[in-house]
Amino acid sequence: MTVAEIIEALVTPPNPFRWEAFDGTATGPEDAKYTVHLTSPEGLSYIATAPGDVGLARAYITGGLELEGEHLAHPYGIFDALRSLYGQFRKPSVGTTAKIYRSLRRMGALQIQPVPEAEEASWLERSIRQGLSRHSKERDADVIAxxxxxxxxxxxxxxxxxxxxxxxxxxxxxxxxxxxxxxxxxxxxxxxxxxxxxxxxxxxxxxxxxxxxxxxxxxxxxxxxxxxxxxxxxxxxxxxxxxxxxxxxxxxxxxxxxxxxxxxxxxxxxxxxxxxxxxxxxxxxxxxxxxxxxxxxxxxxxxxxxxxxxxxxxxxxxxxxxxxxxxxxxxxxxxxxxxxxxxxxxxxxxxxxxxxxxxxxxxxxxxxxxxxxxxxxxxxxxxxxxxxxxxxxxxxxxxxxxxxxxxxxxxxxxxxxxxxxxxxx
Structure with a gap:
């Protein structure tokens, strides 16, 4: 399956977005309100390995997912687009799911990606290592910092x-x-x-x-x-x-x-x-x-x-x-x-x-x-x-x-x- 075919299997029709992927395939209406660019297998991996708002966020902040559309000029346009995007996904059949996973693996889009630097997870690692409980003074200080x-x-x-x-x-x-x-x-x-x-x-x-x-x-x-x-x-x-x-x-x-x-x-x-x-x-x-x-x-x-x-x-x-x-x-x-x-x-x-x-x-x-x-x-x-x-x-x-x-x-x-x-x- 190409990326476009995977999208068609996962998005509830009619597809309201234009999708253009790193493998050269595309799907969705050319006059759509938003165009979604999946720029790399790494970006697709973030979405595939962490479904939901976290995966979309990681793909977006690392540049693996780009959005285009005149409505993005509004301050909340990007989030409105991402939220609408997440709401369009559907659960495919078992057979289709297996095909999707095989295709993702073949194109290198099922690799666990490093946590983006912007997530600043070092505080959590330190808290766990030191045994700090939630809302202890030490952990609160780390979180706020x-x-x-x-x-x-x-x-x-x-x-x-x-x-x-x-x-x-x-x-x-x-x-x-x-x-x-x-x-x-x-x-x-x-x-x-x-x-x-x-x-x-x-x-x-x-x-x-x-x-x-x-x-x-x-x-x-x-x-x-x-x-x-x-x-x-x-x-x-x-x-x-x-x-x-x-x-x-x-x-x-x-x-x-x-x-x-x-x-x-x-x-x-x-x-x-x-x-x-x-x-x-x-x-x-x-x-x-x-x-x-x-x-x-x-x-x-x-x-x-x-x-x-x-x-x-x-x-x-x-x-x-x-x-x-x-x-x-x-x-x-x-x-x-x-x-x-x-x-x-x-x-x-x-x-x-x-x-x-x-x-x-x-x-x-x-x-x-x-x-x-x-x-x-x-x-x-x-x-x-x-x-x-x-x-x-x-x-x-x-x-x-x-x-x-x-x-x-x-x-x-x-x-x-x-x-x-x-x-x-």
Whole structure:
């Protein structure tokens, strides 16, 4: 069988894609929305030996699979094409399957290929070798470094001036990314009722955007991150902006921050790394960091329902190792059971869709520099991940929830909190 004949056996008719393969054969309509180029036996091997999103991702980031089509100009076009492509495959008969495997073997497309460099699997090998359990402090540090220590220069290409790697909050549909990120910090600052003289703990603080926003308004803020590169960048920016007396970003596990009695805690994009089974410990710990009457804002990606993340797929292997998601109901329940009265929650999934759109466009505009900094496989990986994430928020595969809670006083009162929401939305 030729590659074209294999495709015809595997794709549900009518074939919506044009396929052109390394053996010179082709199939599918010439005027198709997308053309799929299988450029090498190695690329086909990735797909054949790891069926599903992981195999397609490996073929794409190594150049073994190329896509062509005018719709790819849209930020999520590549992921839309790959997802549609995966959805077209069907299971052939036993006899046809045997013919396919013989043909793949003959053309050298059943060889186990090396894990692409962009997968950064060294952290996992080290964790297994050292016997580190999921979400131990040592393994969490390795996981965070694998994702966030790609290089500050690379992140600067698509995150914008605020260097904020979490969902923005758009005051209008045509607002700029930087304005929307600052508006997000404004919203969280007001939800937490922060004022001059208060103390804020921002865990998983990234490059220190929330810390610096609060410090500029007279709040003494401490941030903690497991990325050394983030901490160094943030401390340099704090010094540059003259905020040393009020702001500090530490290269430190949030569980090791010794201070207590904070007026507020913000967790912006950290809970995804904690593990659902550890939610009770997480919220109990953060409640212990607050003074009675203190507020906590949890900002994280969620599912539309309360199932847990399946492991081993593209996101788990390539982007957020050990990451876990669930629904906002699970988060609210754990906050209620472990030290908080929940005051408010809201879903910002369309804001994250716009945020990812802007990151994709920035990466596209700076593509050549990105490839020069991190190499084409890693640049392709990040582009595919962000495009896929935008698609996910657009189609309600994932959401983004804010959940606001208060640590009640000893008499179970809220102290001086207003009865209704007090911030401007």
């Amino acid at each position: 694998a994702h966030y220590d790609v290089g500050n220069d690379f992140y600067e290409l698509f995150l914008g001036d605020t260097m904020t790697y979490t969902c923005a909050y758009y005051p209008s549909e045509d607002a700029s990314l930087d304005d929307a990120q600052l508006n997000k910090y404004r919203l969280i600052f007001e939800k937490l009722r922060l004022k001059e003289g208060d103390r804020l703990l921002d865990i998983g603080c990234g490059w220190g955007g929330m810390v610096r926003y609060a410090a500029k308004r007279g709040v003494k803020a401490i941030g903690a991150t497991l990325s050394r590169e983030q901490a160094e960048w943030a401390q340099a920016r704090i010094k540059e902006e003259g905020l040393e007396d009020l702001a500090e970003v530490r290269f430190q596990d949030y569980r090791d921050v010794p201070e207590t009695g904070f007026d507020a805690v913000s967790s912006i994009g950290l809970l995804e790394h904690v593990g659902v089974d550890n939610y009770a410990k997480y919220f109990t710990h953060l409640s212990g960091k607050l003074r009675p009457g203190g507020l906590m804002l949890n900002h994280c990606i969620t599912y539309p329902d309360n199932h847990k993340t399946m492991r081993g797929g593209f996101i788990d292997r390539y982007i957020f190792p050990d990451g876990e998601l669930t629904g906002s109901g699970t988060i609210i329940k754990n906050m209620q059971d472990n030290g908080f009265e929940v005051l408010h929650e809201e879903n910002l999934r369309f804001d994250y869709m716009r945020t990812l759109r802007d990151w994709c466009l920035n990466l596209k505009d700076n593509w050549e520099e990105a490839v020069e900094l991190v190499g084409e496989p890693t640049a392709r990986l990040w582009g595919m991940y962000m495009a896929g994430s935008e698609w996910g928020f657009r189609h309600n595969v994932v959401q983004l929830h804010h959940v606001l809670g208060v640590k009640l006083l000893d008499d179970d009162s809220r102290g001086d909190l207003p009865e209704r929401m007090w911030w401007t939305v």
